[in-house]
Amino acid sequence: GEDVEQSLFLSVREGDSSVINCTYTDSSSTYLYWYKQEPGAGLQLLTYIFSNMDMKQDQRLTVLLNKKDKHLSLRIADTQTGDSAIYFCAETAGGGNKLTFGTGTQLKVEL
Amino acid sequence: NAGVTQTPKFQVLKTGQSMTLQCAQDMNHEYMSWYRQDPGMGLRLIHYSVGAGITDQGEVPNGYNVSRSTTEDFPLRLLSAAPSQTSVYFCASSYGSDGRVSPLHFGNGTRLTVT
Numbered sequence: 001g002e003d004v005e006q007s008l009f010l011s012v013r014e015g016d017s018s019v020i021n022c023t024y025t026d027s028s029s030t031y032l033y034w035y036k037q038e039p040g041a042g043l044q045l046l047t048y049i050f051s052n053m054d055m056k057q058d059q060r061l062t063v064l065l066n067k068k069d070k071h072l073s074l075r076i077a078d079t080q081t082g083d084s085a086i087y088f089c090a091e092t093a094g095g096g097n098k099l100t101f102g103t104g105t106q107l108k109v110e111l
Numbered sequence: 112n113a114g115v116t117q118t119p120k121f122q123v124l125k126t127g128q129s130m131t132l133q134c135a136q137d138m139n140h141e142y143m144s145w146y147r148q149d150p151g152m153g154l155r156l157i158h159y160s161v162g163a164g165i166t167d168q169g170e171v172p173n174g175y176n177v178s179r180s181t182t183e184d185f186p187l188r189l190l191s192a193a194p195s196q197t198s199v200y201f202c203a204s205s206y207g208s209d210g211r212v213s214p215l216h217f218g219n220g221t222r223l224t225v226t
Contacts, residue, residue, distance in 0.1 A: 008151065031212050042115070042201055042217030043154075050212070088153065097142040097161070097205050097213055098169070101154040 004091060004102035011108045018076040020105045022089035025070060029091040032065060033099065034074045037086040046074070046087075076107075084109045113137050117202050117218035124192040124225045132187040132221050134202030140216070141207035143185040144169070145177065147198040148220070154201065160185055161207065192225045199223070 003025045035043040049056045056063045062075040090099040118133045144159035156169030160179040176188040203215040
C-alpha cells in the first residue's frame, strides 16, 4: 500500500528558511498536498502540486517535487513564530479524494 | 458558512460504552470521510463516503460504523469503545472527484478518551 514518510521534528530560528521533507511510495500519485495543523485545530490546506510539475511558488511557500525520487519538500521563507505548527504532506492517486497522510512534522520557530 | 462542524469537541467513555461522533458540512460536498490522528502515526482513514447512501471502509475500519443518509451528515459510531480507540477524530469533506484537485476541508476534531 501507499506509504508517506516525514521527519517528526524541525526547529528553526525566526527569519530563517524552513525546509520540510516528505517521501512517498505510490508512483501513481497525482496530487500532492501540504496541510498545516495549529494546536487544537483541524488541518488546513496550504498548497498542492500536480505530479507533472517540478515546482510551485506561493508567496513565502515553495514546493519542490522530485518525481523520480518520490520526494516532496516545502520551503517556508522568512519563517515566523506564527508558522509553528504540524505540517502534513499527503498524496492521492488518480485525482481521487482518498488522501494518504504522512506522520506530520512539528515545526518549532525559536526567537 | 460554517464549513465542517464536529460535535462533541471532547468526550470521555468507559470501555464497552457506545457513542456517535457527529459531522455536518454545509458546502454541498459529495465526499466525506473520517480520520483518526495518533501521535507519530499521522492521520489514518477510518471510513469514507462518495455520496448519500454510499459508504466504504478505509485503512482502520474495525470497531467503527458509518452511515450517509443525507449529503450533509456523516456520523461515526463506536459500537463498544476500547482504550485503543483513544484518539483525536477528524471529519473531512470535499467535492466529488473527477480527476481535478479536490482538497479536503477538515473539522476541528473530537478528542476521545476511553478509560
